Amino acid sequence: MRQVERAIFDLRRGLPILIRDAASDLLVHPLEGCDDDALAALEALGGTPPALALTRHRLTRLDREIETPAALLPVAAANHAEELVAWACEEAASLPANVALHTADPRHEAALDLMRIGLLIPAAVVAEVSEAKRDRVESLVSEGTVLAVPLAQIAAYDAAQSRFLKRTSEAEIPLSHAERARFVMFREADGMREHIAIVIGDRETWHDAVPVRLHSACLTGDLFGSLRCDCGEQLRESVRAIDERGGGVLLYLAQEGRGIGLANKLRAYTLQDGGLDTMDADHVLGFGDDERTYGVALEMLEQLEVTRIELLTNNPEKIAAMDQGGVEVVNRRGVYGKLTEQNRRYLDAKAKRAGHWLEEVLEQEGEAELTSLKRPFAR
Incomplete structure (x- = not known):
């Protein structure tokens, strides 16, 4: 586990790492x-021509369809780094017609997984370590200049994260929409992300099916009131609704931008300004439709001893995640923000492409405020 955490730290600093497999090193x-x-330094160290590892989503945007999660684009001596950046994340980029993709193996897929975990663009420059360079690379690993990470550790890392949440601190924090609120902080094992459970009301008076909201952090919407989304209004309306229903839990999850991180979310916003919808913009950067997972939320609910819930959501994936994780979703209630000129395309994409239940919102005209929790929705 620690080797993977150190690898993520090095990658975020812009340093190379070594993925070690029984057969070969990358x-x-x-x-x-x-x-x-x-x-040039990577090629000199490895002794082999580098390649660019790209995800299936990015390659589809480059008109190269593959069935596997990733593939390799050979890098020629004449290629400059700025060309690689364009191939990896620019909307107008195109690949040379005569360049054939190479098959990616588990090491290359693991490299892209590390980029995602580190909230970097999911693309990596990779180079095999030749036999002639093996001793040199081993000396750099021994002296600590290059970090080596076993492939098996990377494969096990992401799945294990939610099982190592530590409850670190808590405090009573009265809110404008819920005066009886307690913030409970949870920290992931690698220390990179912290999540908050906002426990509202007195537990003794909660309903048997506890009102719960899974809210992914949105700095631009929650804090600054961005008009590009409805996240801030959903957050405050959820707190109010949970309080009105006698109390419950709001899980504030560190999953900015549907799990791609703030830096990539801002990159996606720039692409959206060029005409793309939210999902296509994420695909251009190499991400899938939604990079979020809910293992952390399930672990938080388990530590809070909540097993039956009324879920405040418009997202069918959250219901499926709770069901699959052993939390019984007794009922769903919609929660809405305000439809604006700036967020209409965003909400439309969520409804049409991700299946979110937003019919009542999108039927509205103009910027009239919508009433949250209009009615209970039976599952």
Whole structure:
């Protein structure tokens, strides 16, 4: 576990790492921070021509369809780092017609997994370690200059994260929509992310099916009132609704931008300004439709001893995640913000492409405020 955490730290600093498998070793450099000097240094260290590992979603945007999660794009000596960046995350980029993709193996897929976990663009420059360079690479690993991570550890890391949540601190914090609120902080094992459970009301008076909201953090909407989404209004309306129903729990999850992180979310916003919807913009950057998982939420509910819930959501994936994780969703209630000129396309994409239940919102005209929790929805 610690080796993977250190690898993520190094990658976020723009440093290469080594993924070690029984058969061979792979040098990995993040796309972010990769310039011509770094590209040349990686090739010199590995002794083999580098390649660019890209996800299936990104390659689809480049008109290259693959069935596997990732593939490799060979990098020629004449290619500059700025070309690799364009191939990895620019909407207008195109691949040379005569370049054939190479098959990615589990090491390459693990490299992209590390980028996602580290909230980096999911693309990596990779190079095999040749036999002639093996001793040199081993000396760098021994002296601590290059970190080596076993492939098996990376494969096990992400799945294990939600089982190592630590409840770190808590405090009573009266809110404008819920005067009886207690914030309970949870920290993930690697220390990178912290999540908050806002426990509202007196537990003794809660309903048998506890009102619960899973709310993914949105700095721009929750804090600054961005008009590009309805997140801030959903957050405050959820707190109010839970309080009115006698109390419950709001889980504030560190999953900015549907799990891609704030930096990538801002990149996606720029792409949306060029005409893409929210999902296509994420695909251009190499991400899937929604990178969030809910293992952390399930672990938080388990530690809070909540097993039967009334889920405040418009997202069918959250219901499925709770069901699959052993939390009984007795009922669903919709929760809405305000339809604006700026967020209409965002909400429309969520409804049409992700199946969110937003019919009542999208039927509205103009910017009239919508009443949250209009009616209970039976499952």
